[in-house]
Amino acid sequence: MQISSLDILRCPYCGGRLELVTSLFHRRDGDEIHDGILGCQCCIFGIVDGIPVMHLGDDSTAARDHVQAGRPDLARRTLFSLADAAQAARFDEIAASTTSTYRDVVDVLGPSFEGGYFLYRFSDPTYIVADAVVRAVAGTVLSGGGRAIDVCGGSGHLTRTLSGLTSEPPVLADLYFSKIWLARRFTSPGCEAVCCDGNSPLPFRRGAFRYAMCTDAFMFIWTKRQLVGELARLIDDGRGDGALLVGHTHNERTWSPSHGQPLSQDGYRDLFETMEPRIFGEAGLFADVVKGGPLDLSRHDSRDAIDADPALTIIASPHPGVFAPHALSHKPAADGAYRVNPLYVAERTGDRVTLRLRFPDDDYEDEYGACREYLPAEIALDASALAALADGRLTTELRGLVERRVILHLPSRYY
């Protein structure tokens, strides 16, 4: 973590400022703190691999004790739950390598981690809607400066979207150390990551951000009222033109897989005490993205349409530019390269290459089959275009396929 991030960090329990305890073990390289102990008035927290661990679960206090004892390697193993010695050694080897990928780490952590579909995340229907909404809302409110935070952001796929929108690095917060470690290393390099619990007060000062979001996780939060209050507190920067986004949260009125504990539209609305939220059914936003835009946030979905939609997007912002139609942006992130979507299998005949859409299994098709609405079943290209792509060049022909998500801009070390 950057030493300057201590300006926005606060203890989740006493609200006090935190200092690096320089009398205890720490490793610092210029402005970057790699490992160490942070102290406030009520307790101490560990920093492991540049990530402050701002809660007091059993693993985090054990990891903090390892840091204090000068063993940050054991702290990281603890936070990754690597109890098996051979697995831990293999993990350390991959973590030390400068050429390892996100997929290598996922492979070492085993099938219980992340599920199997991370590879296809950047073109799944939930992601493409969230990406468009984040670009529209965060792009609008951050155009005059300010900082963004992705709360419960997991392994940082949408933090990556935020990274192109501000000069200051976005902050990614999540309960799971392993996920934000992956984000910092691979998905959204350069983000600041903070390990904390979305069911507790968030460890940041009031007004530290102009944009705060929680996407695809809110239905799993028990203390929903507190979290909305916390997100509103984080964007209370005195200007009053920030935005709060709760993206892809499930709907109490319509069942969906991994349902969580969702609320109805009225239940969600009641969580917002200081701001007036607008609630969208995701189906309308998805249709906007599939037809190539604009993403129309000026719409007012009917109560019936919202009740019938399994997933909702909730936006609260006084900024006049937010609730308007937004052209879709495909501006690539700072880090990464264009590659063929891994859902396609290539077959070459002479100078032509045919790309065929192939799902990894039936479960994927059941859950994400709506991607057929934008991913063509089959597409033929000049082999020279794909050769140019391998050299990092995007021909005019392939540029159109970026909009279809046949060609994706992926992190450099993804798979």
Ligand SMILES: [Zn+2]
């Ligand atoms: Zn404290």
